[in-house]
Amino acid sequence: DTAVSQTPKYLVTQMGNDKSIKCEQNLGHDTMYWYKQDSKKFLKIMFSYNNKELIINETVPNRFSPKSPDKAHLNLHINSLELGDSAVYFCASSHAPNEKLFFGSGTQLSVL
Amino acid sequence: AQTVTQSQPEMSVQEAETVTLSCTYDTSESDYYLFWYKQPPSRQMILVIRQEAYKQQNATENRFSVNFQKAAKSFSLKISDSQLGDAAMYFCAYRRKGGSEKLVFGKGTKLTVNP
DSSP states (O other), X not given: OOSEEEEOSEEEEOTTOOEEEEEEEOXXXXXXXXXXXXXXXXXXXXXEEETTEEEEEOSOOTTEEXXXXXXXXXXXXXXXXXXXXXXXXXXXEEOTTOOOOEEOOOEEEEEO | OOEEEOOOSEEEEETTSXXXXXXXXXXXXXXXXXXXXXXXXXXXXXEEEEEETTOOSOOEEXXXXXXXXXXXXXXXXXXXXXXXXXXXXXXXXXXXXXXXXXXXXXXXXXXXXXX
16 A cells, blocks of 8 residues: 555665666655765755656766666666665655655665 | 755754744745755654745644745744654755756754653
8 A cells, every 4th residue: 555665764784786776656656756865964866767768967976776667667777885874765756747756665776 | 055944953842742843044035935844863754744935825734734924934844633643853944936946955854752
């Protein structure tokens, strides 16, 4: 029943590894987002997809590659993980003309 | 570029009292949305209240109300009769009108509620 679900909730990994975070929404929304929340709690947009098309890419290193197989899914793949990638990653979705964003519960990534 | 500023990194309030969290923003748009989100320790982002810029009337949701001053680009949140469950990070956010627009967040205010 969860509207926006992301997995895993916690991810602990070593530097240099590649990992993926999955996100699915069952709300029928056209737009999905990835946000990063750093250790100081600051939330910043990373990517946005509308109907599987990339529309926002906020100067994120190209080690981060979002993939949207269909408009209900937006996965985030991260190559060659670095210590500075440790953060909480939130997936969200929205549907015009509704102005609300619906957030997933976040994935806490810890890079050791 | 739009920016959102929350000048109070931390605030505290006694249970049952009232507290006001400040937010200012910068935009050249005339029509947009403003939001307050709450993030408790559970990490979930919870929408508290939203305001449409073209509406003069301040939004209210139960104990939560806003003071929206469009000319001053100010959007403060007032929490009345504070409860222990109100303790959380509070984020002010701005969104341009348009179906695929992003939310721009302030840096947050950590609210502590003292019993």
